[in-house]
Amino acid sequence: MIAELWLGTLRDVAVNAVPTIIVACGLTLVVVTREIDISVGSAMGVLATVLGLLVSPARFGMSLWVGIAAVLVLGAVIGLVNGALVVWGKVPSIIVTLGTLTALQGVNALLLHGEQITQLPSALRYLGVGRIAGIPVSLYLTAIVVIGTMLLATRTALGRRLYAVGSQPDAARLAGLSEVRLKLFVFAFTGVLVGVATLASVSQIAVIEPNLGRGFELVVVTAVLVGGTSIHGGRGSVVGAAIAAIVLEGVRTTLILLRLGESATYWERAIQGAFILIAVLIDLLVRSRRATVRRA
Amino acid sequence: MSASAPVVNGATSRDLVAQPSWWARLAPYRHEMALAVLLVVLFVAAAIVSPSFLDLTTQRALLSHDWELAMLTLPMMLIILTGGIDLSVGATMALASVVFGLAFTRTGSVGVAVAAALGTGVVCGGLNGLCITRFKVHPLIVTLATLSAYRGIAEGMSLGQSVSGFPASFSQIATMTVAGIPLLGGLYLIFALMLAFKLARTPVGAWLVAMGYNETAARFAAVRVDRLKVALYTYSGLMAGAAAIFFAARRNTAKADVGMGMELDVITAVVLGGTSIFGGRGTVIGTVLGFLLLHESREWMSWAFDYDELNLILVGVLLIASVLLQRVLSGRSGRRA
Numbered sequence: 285m286i287a288e289l290w291l292g293t294l295r296d297v298a299v300n301a302v303p304t305i306i307v308a309c310g311l312t313l314v315v316v317t318r319e320i321d322i323s324v325g326s327a328m329g330v331l332a333t334v335l336g337l338l339v340s341p342a343r344f345g346m347s348l349w350v351g352i353a354a355v356l357v358l359g360a361v362i363g364l365v366n367g368a369l370v371v372w373g374k375v376p377s378i379i380v381t382l383g384t385l386t387a388l389q390g391v392n393a394l395l396l397h398g399e400q401i402t403q404l405p406s407a408l409r410y411l412g413v414g415r416i417a418g419i420p421v422s423l424y425l426t427a428i429v430v431i432g433t434m435l436l437a438t439r440t441a442l443g444r445r446l447y448a449v450g451s452q453p454d455a456a457r458l459a460g461l462s463e464v465r466l467k468l469f470v471f472a473f474t475g476v477l478v479g480v481a482t483l484a485s486v487s488q489i490a491v492i493e494p495n496l497g498r499g500f501e502l503v504v505v506t507a508v509l510v511g512g513t514s515i516h517g518g519r520g521s522v523v524g525a526a527i528a529a530i531v532l533e534g535v536r537t538t539l540i541l542l543r544l545g546e547s548a549t550y551w552e553r554a555i556q557g558a559f560i561l562i563a564v565l566i567d568l569l570v571r572s573r574r575a576t577v578r579r580a
Numbered sequence: 581m582s583a584s585a586p587v588v589n590g591a592t593s594r595d596l597v598a599q600p601s602w603w604a605r606l607a608p609y610r611h612e613m614a615l616a617v618l619l620v621v622l623f624v625a626a627a628i629v630s631p632s633f634l635d636l637t638t639q640r641a642l643l644s645h646d647w648e649l650a651m652l653t654l655p656m657m658l659i660i661l662t663g664g665i666d667l668s669v670g671a672t673m674a675l676a677s678v679v680f681g682l683a684f685t686r687t688g689s690v691g692v693a694v695a696a697a698l699g700t701g702v703v704c705g706g707l708n709g710l711c712i713t714r715f716k717v718h719p720l721i722v723t724l725a726t727l728s729a730y731r732g733i734a735e736g737m738s739l740g741q742s743v744s745g746f747p748a749s750f751s752q753i754a755t756m757t758v759a760g761i762p763l764l765g766g767l768y769l770i771f772a773l774m775l776a777f778k779l780a781r782t783p784v785g786a787w788l789v790a791m792g793y794n795e796t797a798a799r800f801a802a803v804r805v806d807r808l809k810v811a812l813y814t815y816s817g818l819m820a821g822a823a824a825i826f827f828a829a830r831r832n833t834a835k836a837d838v839g840m841g842m843e844l845d846v847i848t849a850v851v852l853g854g855t856s857i858f859g860g861r862g863t864v865i866g867t868v869l870g871f872l873l874l875h876e877s878r879e880w881m882s883w884a885f886d887y888d889e890l891n892l893i894l895v896g897v898l899l900i901a902s903v904l905l906q907r908v909l910s911g912r913s914g915r916r917a
Contacts, residue, residue: 379847393889393892394889502728515717553731561711561725564722
């Protein structure tokens with residue numbers, strides 16, 4: 285009975301962490317190449333709105349497949365625009381994605397007009413509440429994304445190149461690697477994953493509202509940094525980010541379960557910030573220890 | 581003001597040796613001139629489409645919305661000039677605002693509340709500076725973390741409640757005018773002039789530019805880089821505290837969602853004003869023009885088209901476009917590490 289309860293809670297935590305885990309996989313690769321993408325939250329908002337407008341019977345009422353395809357393609361386009369401005373415009377990624385973060389928020393507000401989208405097709409709900417062999421469908425999806433990205437990062441030439449560009453850009457260039465193509469790839473890849481995460485997160489909720497995805501970028505960045513990815517590039521683990529996302533969600537759930545009252549939820553963001561600081565300090569300690577070892 | 585200091589900003593030693601014509605002497609300031617032209621174009625367009633927008637009373641009323649933003653651009657310009665960034669200004673403003681409100685309800689004294697808000701700003705900014713210099717963590721990461729932390733603490737302390745009911749004698753500083761000039765606008769001008777003087781005519785100004793241009797070289801030249809950085813972030817925090825006080829006076833409220841997204845507006849204004857995001861270049865006049873351009877185009881957009889959503893898109897596009905524009909104007913290719 286207790287074990288069942290415990291497993292149930294763990295499952296809920298994992299399901300709630302699904303969007304964070306999926307996007308964190310992509311963002312890990314972005315950070316590995318020494319860039320950053322903080323537009324993921326706004327992008328998710330826009331993609332959710334587009335999905336809602338396309339498939340809701342109250343709006344355009346198109347087929348769910350059209351909606352899914354549109355979300356994935358649009359996600360890739362947003363990522364490519366970010367990437368293009370970074371590699372060809374030579375604008376730092378923090379500025380580019382800070383700009384697209386705001387611009388996309390505006391686009392979302394323009395599309396939604398302060399309304400909500402309800403009446404989502406029930407087929408979409410399957411992804412959120414459906415189960416195969418007792419395990420939620422969204423967890424299978426997440427497992428595929430995590431394992432796929434992990435294999436990509438550790439077992440393919442492409443993955444090794446990403447780490448090479450991140451750890452020694454000059455050496456990578458001399459070795460004939462195309463920084464432009466690799467960076468365009470990671471931004472587009474993250475965009476597609478934001479699309480996947482949007483599908484997973486919209487399927488869990490019944491309503492699409494203007495605030496969806498707001499502040500999501502901070503959660504994802506926290507997960508990536510806590511997961512052991514170095515902000516200086518060249519080092520990072522997809523699985524680490526996934527575990528960190530679950531731990532962060534676990535902390536949140538624990539805060540709720542402890543019944544500290546309503547005040548606990550107000551402290552959530554402060555705890556999130558503390559986590560990033562701790563992660564950065566650990567990264568710092570690891571780096572300085574390595575430096576000492578190398579010198580010795 | 582800065583126009584008379586060719587050595588400090590942007591000009592190279594070659595410009596000095598060659599005894600340049602007046603046109604060549606202005607060349608380092610082409611970004612500022614481009615901004616001035618854009619501002620004039622905007623005013624002309626506004627004059628044709630909606631003449632009432634240019635009314636002096638309207639302009640003064642609209643400017644009163646943005647004095648907090650204007651104040652925050654000054655320290656942000658210095659921070660970006662030295663190659664850093666401060667994403668936590670909005671959150672610091674929120675925390676200072678909540679502390680202001682709590683101090684006022686506990687003591688009933690506006691003076692205590694003002695001191696508490698300014699103190700909060702100084703502590704928040706100083707903490708940023710210490711984390712950046714002691715732990716050698718990139719300012720972007722430090723202030724991204726403190727952005728959540730400060731706003732989170734503000735939310736936790738206030739539990740989502742707002743404080744209002746400040747005395748009228750306090751609220752009137754938002755509307756007070758001295759010789760026809762709004763008090764806050766006048767303060768902003770004084771700060772800007774002082775900063776321009778400091779940047780162009782004192783060693784500190786030269787050190788800051790040197791730091792932004794090449795931090796390692798500045799260290800070798802015995803510039804106390806770390807101390808200056810802590811001072812800059814503390815200054816930024818102090819101004820955020822002041823902005824929280826102005827906001828409380830203007831809107832008669834203090835709560836945890838004050839200054840939400842403010843960091844983006846501030847950074848956009850500064851970068852639009854020609855301060856290089858890579859450090860080493862930035863002028864006060866450019867920052868003032870950048871602020872005005874952002875403010876006027878945003879207000880005019882709302883005034884003429886009644887679409888507030890467009891403002892967000894405008895800010896985002898302006899931010900990216902201004903960095904692109906800088907690269908085109910300066911002709912500098914590639915990124916400097």
